[in-house]
Amino acid sequence: MSLSTSTPTSPGSPGSTGTSLPTVPDDLLSIGDLDGPTIRGILDLAIELKRDPAGHSTALAGRSVALIFEKPSLRTRASLEVGLHRLGAQSVVFDQRDSPLGERESVHDLGRNLERWFDAVAARVNRHAVITELADCCDVPVVNTLSDLHHPCQALADLLTLHERGIPLERAHVAFIGDGNNVCHSLIEAVVATGGRITVIAPPRHGPSADVVSAGERLGAITGGRVEVTDDPEAVRGVDAIYTDAWVSMGETEDPDKLEELTRFRVDESLMNLAGPEAVFMHCLPAHRGEEVVDRVIDGPRSVVFDQAENRLHAQNAWFVARLA
Template identity: 40%
Template sequence: MRHFLTLKDFTKEEILEIIALGLEIKKSLKAGKFNKELENKTLAMIFEKSSTRTRVSFETGMFQLGGHALFLSNRDIHLGRGEPVKDTARVISRMCDMVMIRTYAHSMIEEFAKYSKVPVINGLTDSYHPVQLLADYMTMVEYGVHENAVVAYVGDGNNMTHSWLFLAAKLGFELRVATPKGYEVDSDVLREAMEMAKLSGAVIRVCNDPKEAVKGATIVTTDTWASMGQEDEKEQRVKDFAGFMVNDLMMCLAQKDAKFLHCLPAYRGQEVSEEVLESHADIVFGEAENRLHAQKGLMVWLDKQRG
């Protein structure tokens, strides 16, 4: 049995296998064929953080695979209201076949997985967002921009940045991260990614100049400047992130046919301009759709590991 908590726990071959499986399932769906690989299986979805894409993609994905998804907010269960995480894990994993958790502290999902009898999927924590990166790389494969990729991440050193670091380190492409001073990536995560990069041949660079990161890039990506739980910091962050908006001038520094990715929701006029988002709308919203297909591939893959 395997859990999906971070990308660092998976080999390059396993990551590519999951993405290939997702693409295969997507192709079948577009042809009007519903593959019922998870027929009569149940996914428990625990949301301590709300989300549009995460809920819709996992719930729809389970339905299309022949299974059923249960939405459980922190108002619906005792988790966080007196019952220890390990007890909730022991109970739910005896009733369901898989668990997806979207929460704040990464330590919570690690503890849940420790006591779970079924695969646990990280739908997002404050530290990592690995399912989003599966969708991002799937999109890169579909658009044929995964070979010799040079990815520039511009913005906050957050869970998305950490996941990009691990994806690059595992798959061996070049990643440049530009963050404002004081918003750099976690030093331990960076150190770990750098060690993994030595094995894969990945090139990882970090700086505080977005123009330096974007110059010659084939992929430019960003994220909201103030994530959920950081609303009180929003005004200060807007000031601190001045010059980090991905606009037409910044995209001109990248390669001529460079693609733009965004995990959404996007705040136009802050981390990305209206013009850039709309000119790349096809790939950005295709990327959003691929959350559905990548996660279906992941769930089927995890189910197969149980035997």
């Protein structure tokens, strides 16, 4: 079932099997850059690319993408390299873990160089301000594959996973429980943009950005979506999905007080049962087993975490095809 109502592409184009190419903005820095219809168009294209990878093996032939990593990566690097290769594109990895962007040379100069060789740049960075600066100075598309504030590619994969599980996005109710981090921010933006409801369950000191929540409330007045924040774990009653993430984000110093505060927000079998028998469990990975989630949940039949990981590839590929094909 199509998620969008856009017009099919012409014969011979990457979406010629009936899926249209959505019009996407120049850069993808946050889900806030996309409206609901655009998100649905990207997901429709992702579904088509996943269904028929061979039919799109030359969609990005002759294109090159720079992949920049300031942080270690499994899912992001693998899904980008393999995904771009499947589309016929070349990727070049720049490992910046020991040399943060702006240290050896300015972000401006880096961007002006990369635009001469590459058709797009995808960057996994420590600070969101860095990728914003890179997009400002670089004359090719820039994709945020993770920053301290946003994780838009993950949110697109999450929506694709919910759709595959038969959960209508416009009626989806997702509970995000734990630390209100970058993944939480992008999930708020994505769920509300597509008309769903998200309940963030977190201790007051570790909730999501007030700016992100306020923006979600304003957007919800247009889309019919809803965002609410509470510190009551029982708010998972009746949700379609329970989502959590590591309590200590990559690069953060472990805080024993924070971990103690978050203990009652651990996802265990009793919490899943409270949600209901049809609720799925979601996690962007890597998981700290025994901390934010117990083994019997993440390895259980209602866990979709590896579907989410796989769908990173398809969601990202859809954006690149829409922007570069």
